[in-house]
Amino acid sequence: MAKDLKKQPRPKAETPKGFRDYFGADVTERKAMLDRIAEVYHRHGFDPLETSAVETVEALGKFLPDVDRPNAGVFAWQEEAVPGGGSGDWLALRYDLTAPLARVAAQYRNDLPSPYRRYAMGPVWRNEKPGPGRFRQFYQCDADTVGAASVAADAEICAMLADALESVGIARGDYLVRINNRKVLEGVLEAVFDDDDFIGATLIDGNPTLEDQRNAVLRTIDKFDKVGVSGVRELLGSGRKDESGAFIDGIGLSPSQIEPVIAFLTARGDNNRATLANLEAAVQASVIGQQGVTELREMADMLAAMGVAENRAVIDPSVVRGLGYYTGPVFEAELTFEILDERGRKRQFGSVAGGGRYDGLVERFTGQKVPATGVSIGVDRLLAALRAKGMAGAEAAGPVVVTVMDRDRMSDYQAMAAELRAAGIRAEVYLGNPKNFGNQLKYADKRGAPVAIIQGGDEALRGVVQVKDLILGAKIAAEASVEEWKSQPAQTEVAREDLVAEVRRIIG
CATH class of the missing domain: 3.30.930.10 (Bira Bifunctional Protein; Domain 2)
Known part of the structure; x- marks a missing residue:
């Protein structure tokens, strides 16, 4: 019988309208x-x-001052009623x-x-x-x-x-x-x-109150920056045409x-x-x-x-x-x-x-x-x-990525990342499948990493690490000739104990 049940549709992976995600x-x-x-x-x-x-609807009072409908302008819901206690409270964001x-x-x-x-x-x-x-x-x-x-x-x-x-x-x-x-x-x-x-322009059902008239004047004054003196004068009077050619009724003063x-x-x-x-x-x-x-x-x-x-x-x-x-x-x-x-x-x-x-x-x-x-x-x-103004929006530097050459030496790689963090340098160990080293460098590039750390078994025996300057490497690849590329290597070998100092020099 379970086979007869309709398969539940997958939910759409999309942000609700009017909302957005921040990365x-x-x-x-x-x-x-x-x-x-x-x-x-x-x-x-x-x-x-x-x-x-969340506040109670009563505490929020009148919502969005230009809106008169109850609950208009807020996300509100009613709590479940307590048995014997009447209807539940109305709450709102x-x-x-x-x-x-x-x-x-x-x-x-x-x-x-x-x-x-x-x-x-x-x-x-x-x-x-x-x-x-x-x-x-x-x-x-x-x-x-x-x-x-x-x-x-x-x-x-x-x-x-x-x-x-x-x-x-x-x-x-x-x-x-x-x-x-x-x-x-x-x-x-x-x-x-x-x-x-007062001429008495039609504002609400042909019979504006004094409060309606006053509010209409306030809204018109608030448009001064957009329409200027002549525009305000027209809107306070008989009306004006906007940029689209549509006629906007005036207040009638x-x-x-x-x-x-x-x-x-x-x-x-x-x-x-x-x-x-x-x-x-x-x-x-x-x-x-x-x-x-x-x-x-x-x-x-x-x-x-x-x-x-x-x-x-x-x-x-x-x-x-x-x-x-x-x-x-x-x-x-x-x-x-x-x-x-x-x-x-x-x-x-x-x-x-x-x-x-x-x-x-x-x-x-x-x-x-x-x-x-x-x-x-x-x-x-x-x-x-x-x-x-160019004071924000620049791509932020990602973490230093410690690559993984040998699965059974993960503790060594974690120790490198820990040393970098202890020195105040943002760092992480690659945690994906290390089989393809090219994918590790692609990951580092996608993260915006300034540096990649590389140490295989041979480097470990010799007590050294390879420090790859990814920013310099990208710049050389884009701009330099073959001779310049050879004279400015973006990857250097340093003693294991000099790892922090070398990374600090590069990102500094």
Whole structure:
């Protein structure tokens, strides 16, 4: 009867859509970059924190702020119900590192120092439609201060972000931390929606709420870098055609409503002092707007005192940040050097980090206002930037490979590898079938090995080893003439006791 059972199909050996596998160099480069960033955070007094990859749905709260559907944007599941205990809890993979921090700050509020400075690095998961360069699992690198209401905490985060970028190799002049304040924007929105001549463009079922209108303005402002002043003006008004020729409906603001927004976006002057003066004029009599300008002025003064000049961090009204929970200063780190896109056109690399003040997030758990501010670095984006600058992505050297000439002398070969490792040299013994020596050298080449160690029975009796410089050998084979090849042998014989010294000389 067993013969009648259908044979189980073999599973497909493929990565799920929206996910990817990371191999040796990717993992090594990412770790090296994060280690350098962690050193900067550590020097600024921040402690590491690792939270669970799984949180309760209640703890995560509203997912992906621009999404309103329950459970949208996360990988969630319901636990099995306990007999007599009702339905099981809903759990989800974390979609960022901030929501878990809010839970930790509330759960351990009696044990943690206040303010609490922490940094966290790790993968997050988002149940979104994958696309080119858009993955469902990716790494984030966050630093946050919880419990400090002063904008000194925001200034510290911005200075630390600049230091972190430089620590991984981004030179001054190749990045800029741009700073704004949502309170300034609130002042502008007060001016926009104080008029009676709002045209009332269709946003949701022909009947937009004030919140809908405000959010639409925020999203439009966030496109300033892409469409410019004229594009924003059109999108705030009746609409515009995009590059493909498709017409995009505008919000429907009147000309008098559009002008405060344009004044805000074009407020950046030649220096912070000029920008702040322009912003003061843009917010007019708005109390919250003037408060935001004051906070920006305080941050600018503190950054200058910390030695962070305006070529590293600057007040920039075009920074909005789309997330609705930001309540004060907001900031982005933009890389300003040029790269070539997929069509060979020059463009700036763009943003690699962003953050701001979010004073309402912890309150969900405690019912009390808990100030907080922080920044998140896009790890994959920053690593891609380093590769574009030639500071990452090079092939990493593999281990020294000790080849096997005699099966019954495996202990001798293992002893050689152990000596090399004890000297701080990466090394391994070939563990495949040693019958074909050519396959061993092919293996060493595939591993990127700089050196191969060879010792047959004859060499063992004479107390010597053959040390083959694989890098030099490949170079000679590709470039040199026969005479040069003979004069520069890539394989040398040394005494067994000189093995470590010879390998060190070659790889050095």
